[in-house]
Amino acid sequence: MSDLNQISETVAKRIRQDLQKSYMEIIPVPGIEDKLDSLPSDMYLAVTCSPTKGVDETLDLSEKLIERGFNVTPHIASKCVGGDKHLEAIIKKLDELGIESIFVPGGDRPEPMGDFNNALDLLKALKKLGHNLNKIGMAAHPEGHPDVSDEILMEALEEKKDLADFIVTQMCFDAEILNDWMNQIHKKGIELPVWVGLPGVIERGRLLKTSLRIGVGDSLRFLRKKSKVATELMKSSIYNPDDLLRDITEQIDINDSKLAGYHIYCFNQIEITEKWRTDRISALN
Numbered sequence: 093m094s095d096l097n098q099i100s101e102t103v104a105k106r107i108r109q110d111l112q113k114s115y116m117e118i119i120p121v122p123g124i125e126d127k128l129d130s131l132p133s134d135m136y137l138a139v140t141c142s143p144t145k146g147v148d149e150t151l152d153l154s155e156k157l158i159e160r161g162f163n164v165t166p167h168i169a170s171k172c173v174g175g176d177k178h179l180e181a182i183i184k185k186l187d188e189l190g191i192e193s194i195f196v197p198g199g200d201r202p203e204p205m206g207d208f209n210n211a212l213d214l215l216k217a218l219k220k221l222g223h224n225l226n227k228i229g230m231a232a233h234p235e236g237h238p239d240v241s242d243e244i245l246m247e248a249l250e251e252k253k254d255l256a257d258f259i260v261t262q263m264c265f266d267a268e269i270l271n272d273w274m275n276q277i278h279k280k281g282i283e284l285p286v287w288v289g290l291p292g293v294i295e296r297g298r299l300l301k302t303s304l305r306i307g308v309g310d311s312l313r314f315l316r317k318k319s320k321v322a323t324e325l326m327k328s329s330i331y332n333p334d335d336l337l338r339d340i341t342e343q344i345d346i347n348d349s350k351l352a353g354y355h356i357y358c359f360n361q362i363e364i365t366e367k368w369r370t371d372r373i374s375a376l377n
Contacts, residue, residue: 103341108376110341111369114290114354115165120145120153121360125160130363133161138260138355141169143200147178151185158189165229166191169199170214175206176221179214183223195229195260212248215255230256232286234264234273246280253282260355261289267339274351285352288340292358292365294331332368 099107115136118124131137137157141150147168154164166186173179186194196218198211208214211230218228230252233245249259259282264270270288277286358365 099338099342103338104376106341107337108373110351110353111337111373113352114356114369115287116292116356116358116362116365118153118157118358118362119360120149124360125153125156127360127362128157128160128162130366131162134163136163136165138195139164139166141167141172141197141199143169143172143202146172146205147182151182151189154191155189158191164189164191165193165195165227167195167197168214169197169201170208170211171199171201171204173206173208173214175208176217178206179208179217180221183218183221187224192225193227193229194225195231196256197231210248212252212255215252219255227257228255229258229260229287232259232261232273232277234261234270235266237262246276249277249282250280253284256284258352259284259286261286263289263291263357264340265291265336267336267343270340271343278350283350285350287352287355290337290354290356291331291333292356292361293333293368294359294361295329295364334372337372 115138116131117138117140118128119140120142139150139154139157141147147166150166150168154166157164168182173182196211196214208217215228215230218225230249232249233240236242237245261270274286356365356369
């Protein structure tokens with residue numbers, strides 16, 4: 093079980109608690125709803141938004157998951173929303189499905205479908221139009237973005253903080269960088285709960301194949317330059333997040349911060365990631 097065998101009781105307890113309330117990100121692909129039998133039926137799931145198939149596909153899968161009892165947070169990517177009329181239709185559909193939480197990223201489309209060029213535009217429109225949502229999430233990039241400076245990323249967080257209720261980060265690979273970033277946002281007065289993006293147990297071949305299909309190749313190449321762990325991910329046949337989980341939990345500032353838990357990027361390797369999660373919870377009891 094990697095180095096999780098040599099940790100303090102306090103760290104073990106925190107890891108167990110954080111894994112118990114963690115949730116997975118699901119990518120809408122044909123038949124994915126038939127691959128969820130290993131998950132507890134009331135588990136929280138996030139459903140991504142494809143830059144090619146858009147919000148409708150996200151909401152269609154969300155509806156199927158809700159019918160099975162899952163708690164769902166769909167991604168409503170700003171560049172995939174055509175305008176106010178489209179947004180009004182999305183809000184209506186969210187109401188019909190009883191969805192109370194969404195996540196608003198900018199999205200990976202090269203050009204926006206309509207008037208919303210970024211997440212801030214969509215968040216402002218949601219506030220103006222009104223809705224019955226209880227929680228709205230925004231994205232953050234503690235380890236940087238290949239196309240945007242750290243200064244602009246922080247400015248964007250400050251602009252969005254009063255329009256959102258929680259933060260979800262990109263996949264994180266470096267606990268010290270994450271720790272520094274948590275301190276930075278605290279100093280900026282950003283006190284929202286943070287769900288840290290944790291890579292799941294990922295087979296390299298599946299990761300590369302999935303990255304080509306969903307368009308995260310640029311991000312992976314960027315991570316190779318930015319992170320030793322990401323480089324190891326590309327070298328090894330399987331990446332296991334045990335050491336990263338320990339390193340994050342042992343950062344005192346992170347533990348004293350608004351860390352809410354983990355948003356697990358499983359790249360649809362649901363069964364192996366859920367086995368890892370439940371095995372770790374059991375072993376740390």
